[in-house]
Amino acid sequence: MIVSSSSMALRVDLGLIADMVKPGSRVLDVGCGDGVLLEWLGRHKQVDGRGIELSMDGVSAAVSRGLSVVQGDADTDLSYYPDDSFDYVILSQTLQATRDPRSVLANMLRIGKFAIVSFPNFGNWRIRLSLLLNGRMPVTGSLPFQWYETPNIHFCTIRDFLVLCQDMDIGIERSIALNGRGEVLTNFRSNLLAAQGLFLLSRGA
DSSP: OEEEOSSOEEEHHHHHHHHHSOTTOEEEEETOTTSHHHHHHHHHHOOEEEEEESOHHHHHHHHHTTOOEEEOOHHHHGGGSOTTOEEEEEEESOGGGSSOHHHHHHHHHHHEEEEEEEEEOTTOHHHHHHHHHHOSOOOOSSSOSOTTTOSOOOOOOHHHHHHHHHHTTOEEEEEEEEOTTSOBOOSSOHHHHOSEEEEEEEOOO
């Protein structure tokens, strides 16, 4: 699904992330890819946006959009940012590819007042059924790689993420579960039905 505007379009999950960001905010998009979300936020919400992207192709594409994006790694480079540098730090569909997700989350909430995180849900029923019936690591729309070539190294479920937030005393301001068609789920059994989870996080008390 696509969220459309008069001048450009966003994937539905990126549109939901954009909805969480207040106009005029300072934003760091970690793993920003080609910068489409940052460009949308700058154009429609007048944010002061910055980006970090591991791929040089992604950096080049983002810079060609006129964005302030540098090559960097979430696992190592977030530690160089001072406290409270941003209002929001965004990590979209990247947490599972980091070496130390706990440290990445801690740094995001150190340098930003809020963190926005999305990730594929490995607890989805299709993944469970595929493992049960086939005995092999599943390949899905949100997890499209074979096990031997995937950049994802820390698969988790929505329930795993909730437990981690509790252990780290991270506040959950908002949570959204999306099915494989990009539709928002209202069913309480989101850990079973969701293809991905999206969270707005804050620092604990």
